[in-house]
Amino acid sequence: MNSKIIGLDIGGANTKLASSDGKIVELHYLPLWKNTQLPEVLKKIAQRLQPEKVAVVMTGELADCFEDKEQGIHFIKTCVDSAFELSKVSYINSMGRFQRETDDIKELAAANWAASARLIGKELGDCIFVDIGSTTSDIIPIISGEHKAGLTDFERLARSELVYAGTLRTNLAALLEKVKLERGWCRAASELFATTADAYLLLEKINESMYTCETVDGAGRSKIDAMRRLARLVCADLSEIQEKEIYDIASQVKEKQVSALVEAISEVAERNRLKRITAAGLGEFLIKEAAERLDFECISVSEHWGEEISKVFPAYAAARLLDAQPL
Numbered sequence: 001m002n003s004k005i006i007g008l009d010i011g012g013a014n015t016k017l018a019s020s021d022g023k024i025v026e027l028h029y030l031p032l033w034k035n036t037q038l039p040e041v042l043k044k045i046a047q048r049l050q051p052e053k054v055a056v057v058m059t060g061e062l063a064d065c066f067e068d069k070e071q072g073i074h075f076i077k078t079c080v081d082s083a084f085e086l087s088k089v090s091y092i093n094s095m096g097r098f099q100r101e102t103d104d105i106k107e108l109a110a111a112n113w114a115a116s117a118r119l120i121g122k123e124l125g126d127c128i129f130v131d132i133g134s135t136t137s138d139i140i141p142i143i144s145g146e147h148k149a150g151l152t153d154f155e156r157l158a159r160s161e162l163v164y165a166g167t168l169r170t171n172l173a174a175l176l177e178k179v180k181l182e183r184g185w186c187r188a189a190s191e192l193f194a195t196t197a198d199a200y201l202l203l204e205k206i207n208e209s210m211y212t213c214e215t216v217d218g219a220g221r222s223k224i225d226a227m228r229r230l231a232r233l234v235c236a237d238l239s240e241i242q243e244k245e246i247y248d249i250a251s252q253v254k255e256k257q258v259s260a261l262v263e264a265i266s267e268v269a270e271r272n273r274l275k276r277i278t279a280a281g282l283g284e285f286l287i288k289e290a291a292e293r294l295d296f297e298c299i300s301v302s303e304h305w306g307e308e309i310s311k312v313f314p315a316y317a318a319a320r321l322l323d324a325q326p327l
Helices: 038-049 069-083 112-124 153-158 196-202 223-232 243-272 284-294 301-305 307-311 313-323
Strands: 005-010 014-019 025-029 053-058 089-091 127-132 137-143 178-181 184-187 276-280 297-300
Touching: 005 038, 005 069, 005 313, 014 038, 014 313, 025 307, 038 069, 053 069, 053 112, 053 313, 069 089, 112 127, 112 137, 112 276, 112 313, 127 243, 127 284, 137 243, 178 243, 196 223, 196 243, 223 243, 243 284, 276 284, 276 301, 284 297, 297 301, 301 307, 301 313, 307 313
Parallel strands: 005 053, 053 089, 127 276, 276 297
Antiparallel strands: 005 014, 014 025, 127 137, 178 184
16 A cells, blocks of 8 residues: 555545545545536646556536536546546446446446445445445445445435435535424524534534535634524524524434434345444444444444544545555
């Protein structure tokens, strides 16, 4: 393993990077849907790191700036292939395999979890791999070194192998129809007033440096800013709602997300007869709580490989898989 073999995980909001030896770990907030700086940033990475080999996985093709996933794949490939020498670049598909020229390009869509699952299967064995990032939660059954998940986001959503909620970017109105306040139940405003990042900042599950996405109102990332955004979930100013009630709303966000996770993991576990979880991503704290409620064994990627690697695990897995390829 060395620092000259890197993995790239190019998502709709974030591009993550890791070297196969784990010494280089980077996260770049590069939303594809608005004046993206992805081409420029990739070229700077290529010049700065001068890697010998590059393994690429992607999920950004789903961004709604693209007409369809195939257009998104071509855009991402063009950005990567323009930044690095073509002979150095390899792509991993939804089977966790390196793509051949004869393979269908659509197999590259939403494949970052497949790279993670292949490495987890090799190193840790049978389990349900759960990775919660900024936007989504992957719930991947792994048996005998192979993942048993659906091959597209569409299929995985239908099989509870994908829950579209994450640690930073999820609209709280998508999680909570109502919230419990001192005066009783109150309906939530179906607007983009606050996200999970605001809730978890208040609950001290993340800090300001981990709040890597934009704030929905363009304001700061302090606790008072987050409180102001959470108050708007019930159309209130800070003068109209108690501080305790705002923190209670944040706790209700966490409870809702853990409950949804428990439900999805239970379905995947029953279908695949697995009771062991491997937890990765910024949302490891959610996975650990879900595992406790299910009374499942839980292996932490942070404890096994390090907290920073856990946050960019698909990129690290891609680099490791490429490093293991025969010359």
